[in-house]
Amino acid sequence: MLLTPRPLVFLGGKGGVGKTTVAAAWATLLAARGQATLLVSTDPAHSVGDILGTELSGEPTSVGDRLDAVEIDGPADAAAHVERLKADVAGTVSPETLPAVRRHLDLAKDAPGTIESALFDRLVTLMDGCPGRWDRIVFDTAPTGHTLRLLAMPAMLTTWVEGLARQRERVAGMDRMLAGLAGADSPGDDPILRRLQARRTRYRSARRRLLDDAALWLVLVPERLPIEETARAERALTRAGMTVGGVVVNRVLPADADGDFLAARREQQAGYLDEIARRFPGRPRVRVAQQRRDVAGPDQLARIADELAAAEL
Numbered sequence: 492m493l494l495t496p497r498p499l500v501f502l503g504g505k506g507g508v509g510k511t512t513v514a515a516a517w518a519t520l521l522a523a524r525g526q527a528t529l530l531v532s533t534d535p536a537h538s539v540g541d542i543l544g545t546e547l548s549g550e551p552t553s554v555g556d557r558l559d560a561v562e563i564d565g566p567a568d569a570a571a572h573v574e575r576l577k578a579d580v581a582g583t584v585s586p587e588t589l590p591a592v593r594r595h596l597d598l599a600k601d602a603p604g605t606i607e608s609a610l611f612d613r614l615v616t617l618m619d620g621c622p623g624r625w626d627r628i629v630f631d632t633a634p635t636g637h638t639l640r641l642l643a644m645p646a647m648l649t650t651w652v653e654g655l656a657r658q659r660e661r662v663a664g665m666d667r668m669l670a671g672l673a674g675a676d677s678p679g680d681d682p683i684l685r686r687l688q689a690r691r692t693r694y695r696s697a698r699r700r701l702l703d704d705a706a707l708w709l710v711l712v713p714e715r716l717p718i719e720e721t722a723r724a725e726r727a728l729t730r731a732g733m734t735v736g737g738v739v740v741n742r743v744l745p746a747d748a749d750g751d752f753l754a755a756r757r758e759q760q761a762g763y764l765d766e767i768a769r770r771f772p773g774r775p776r777v778r779v780a781q782q783r784r785d786v787a788g789p790d791q792l793a794r795i796a797d798e799l800a801a802a803e804l
C-alpha cells in the first residue's frame with residue numbers, strides 16, 4: 492500500500508527531527524515502486540536540493556526516474572502575485588487612487604500572510620497535477636506550527652474571500668441599480684468579483700482535497716519533548732479534520748551500536764519507544780535508524796527508503 496493509500500503525503504514535525512530526510516526517502520521509494528512522484532519543499536530554509544545533491548528551482552524538475560522535485564519560494568511567489576494584482580487594479584480603480592493602492596500592495600508584498608497565501612496558491616496548483624502528471628506528491632514541510640497554519644489556510648482563506656465577495660456583490664448590485672435608474676446599460680461583468688468567485692471555488696476544493704486525499708505523517712525522535720509536541724500536533728490536526736497517517740520515529744539507535752555510552756542511550760530510547768507505542772495507539776509507526784553520518788546523496792537515501800519499505804503495512 493506504499494505506507495498510505497492517500498496520494499498526498501505531508502511530513503510534519505519539530506525542527507531538525509528529519510522531515511526533509513524522510514520526505515526525500517519516501518519520494519525515492521514511491522518512484523522506485525513505479526509511481527510518478529513529485530517531492531515538494533515548502534520549507535523557507537531549503538535543503539531538499541542539498542539532500543538530493545541537485546540544484547532545484549521553483550518549477551518541478553526531474554531528479555530521477557519518475558521523480559520530480561520543486562522548492563517553493565514563498566517571498567518570490569508573493570512578489571509575482573502582487574505584481575499581477577497591481578496590473579489588475581489598474582483598470583478598476585480611478586487614476587487618482589491608483590498610486591495609493593499600489594503603495595499599499597507593495598507594503599503587503601512582504602507581509603507573512605501574503606507570503607503564506609502565495610505559498611498556498613502554489614501548493615494548490617501542484618496538487619492539481621495529481622492525479623495526472625503525478626500519481627503521488629510528497630510534501631516536506633517547515634516545523635509543526637508552520638505546517639498547521641498552512642493546512643488551516645483553506646478554511647481561513649475561504650472565509651476571508653467569501654467576505655470580500657459578498658461585499659463586492661453588494662456594491663455590484665448597487666451599481667446595477669443606479670445604472671438602471673439612470674437608464675444606462677448594465678455595467679456588465681465585474682472582473683474583481685469574478686476573480687473572487689474563482690478563488691472561493693479554488694480554496695473550497697483545496698480544502699476538500701486536503702481532507703479527502705492527504706495524509707500527514709508526523710516525524711519525531713525518541714525523546715521527551717518531541718513526543719509531547721507530536722501528541723499536541725496530532726490532536727490539533729485531528730480536530731482540524733486532517734488525517735494523521737502515522738508516526739515516523741527517526742534516529743533509532745541500531746542494536747549493534749556498541750560502547751557503554753551508546754548502550755545507555757539505547758536503553759533510554761527503548762523507554763521512549765515504548766512510550767510512543769502507548770501514546771499513539773492504533774497509529775502506524777515506522778522506525779528509521781540513526782545513520783553513521785548525515786544523510787545526503789542517492790545511496791544513503793536509498794538506505795532510508797529501504798527502511799520505509801520494510802515497514803510497509
Ligand SMILES: Nc1ncnc2c1ncn2[C@@H]1O[C@H](COP(=O)(O)OP(=O)(O)OP(=O)(O)O)[C@@H](O)[C@H]1O
Nearest residue numbers: 506507508509510511512742780781782784785786
Ligand atoms: N536517521 C538519521 N541518521 C543520521 N542523520 C540524520 C538522520 N535523519 C536526519 N539526519 C540528519 O539530521 C539533520 C536534520 O535532518 P533534516 O534536515 O531532515 O531535518 P528537518 O526536520 O527537515 O529539519 P528542519 O526542521 O530544519 O527542516 C540533517 O543533517 C540530516 O542529514
Ligand SMILES: [Mg+2]
Nearest residue numbers: 510511534538
Ligand atoms: Mg527540513
